[in-house]
Amino acid sequence: MGSWAAQQRQEARQLAARLSAEGVRNVALTWVDNAGITRVKTIPAERLAAAAERGIGMSPVFDVFTSDDAITTSEHLGGPDGDLRLFPDLERVTSLAAQPGWAWAPADRYDQLGLPHPACQRQFARRMTERAAAAGLELRMGFETEWVVTRAPAGHPAPGGADEPLDYPCAGPAYGMTRVVELSDYLRDVTEALSVQGIDVLQIHPEYAPGQFEVTTAPGDPVRAADDVVLVRETVRAVSVRHGLRASFAPSVVAGEVGNGCHLHTGLYRDGTSLHRSPDAAWGLAPEATAFLGGVLDALPALLAIGCPSPASYLRLQPSHWAGVYQCWGVENREAALRLITGAPDDPDGGHAEIKTFDAAANPYLAVGAVIAAGLHGIESAAQLPPPQTGDPGVLGVRERARRGIVRLPATLTEAADRLEKSAPLHEAMGEVLHGAVLAVRRAEEAHFAESEDDAIAAATRWRW
Structure with missing residues (x-):
């Protein structure tokens, strides 16, 4: 010592x-x-x-x-x-x-x-990573970070209420090159700052909502991935300030519009070999990968209390918005809560899964730790995956969804917290102190906004993340 x-x-x-x-x-x-x-x-x-x-x-x-x-x-x-x-x-x-x-x-x-x-979230993530390693498994994880950028008001007054005007610095269409042209200096500085800090950027591009962008960083060790997403957010925030802009990572910047996600990508390996690329297995998944993802899919209702921790999160989780609000999985299906990404045969980052429900209000250390815990429980219990879903479950009738076994994930924070409270695997993995603290915060958040309209919830949380 x-x-x-x-x-x-x-x-x-x-x-x-x-x-x-x-x-x-x-x-x-x-x-x-x-x-x-x-x-x-x-x-x-x-x-x-x-x-x-x-x-x-x-x-x-x-x-x-x-x-x-x-x-x-x-x-x-x-x-x-x-x-x-x-x-x-x-x-x-x-x-x-x-x-x-x-x-x-x-x-x-x-x-x-x-x-x-016992409530240190970063050490929880490390414990779950070590638990996987003890089983001979390696997890490689990475995040997509979405944010909305607006011009900062003169003098930087305190943010206003639901009627606060948002001054977007770019007017181009969703995913349009126009936005890149209009904010090329800003995006260059974001990319350069991340690179100087050792963050490997895979993509940076405009997203769907007004003033919205996304940066995707390379996968790595789960704890490092969580560290990286914290550093990414604060770097984007700092570059924004230097350009006279404000960055919001909130799940819902404006109620009724597409919000900010923070999708978590997860790849499973044994002895350096991807378990998502077994040529003779269904969907390319080795049995351990199938069971791991089956465990994650089974735990998604409880995991929402980890990955979607604010009442504002549930303003974002709307059907037919690529947010993954139904408990199903699919191969390259962006409406499925759990998306299997096959990737090109020679793509080192191909062959992994994406959890589409999570947003940036989540503590990333809790997110990676809880997903690993759910996946390992899936392996221990020999969990299976149901048939993959194609298309948008939101356009199916209620009876057809029931016939296919597709259910809606929790639509409120209270419902998600109830599921987390009853989740024995997550309770065991997190421990009594951390599990209890997370639930206490979720109950307090829900109670605080219980009487609030959607616009008020979005306005109150817009600049918190």
């Missing part, structure tokens, strides 16, 4: 010296709470070694913060008592290209005795 601590100190000192040589003065240490808000403590760069050795103090009450900064309580967490320590992941320390003089690192949370905090 002493040798490891000494090595950490030495590495942290070397990092601090490198950051100082690069002109970095402050380091942002982030974690993501159960409402999906990225919270932060910042330290001077020269304090990095001390932070790596002793951590930075923070209250455990953040685990029961809601998206509007109210505080609820769970059986184990809440109130003013207690303290935790934030420890930066030195391997992920990154100089921020769009914030000169700043660096960033994700943090793990421990108690004052050095024991892992």
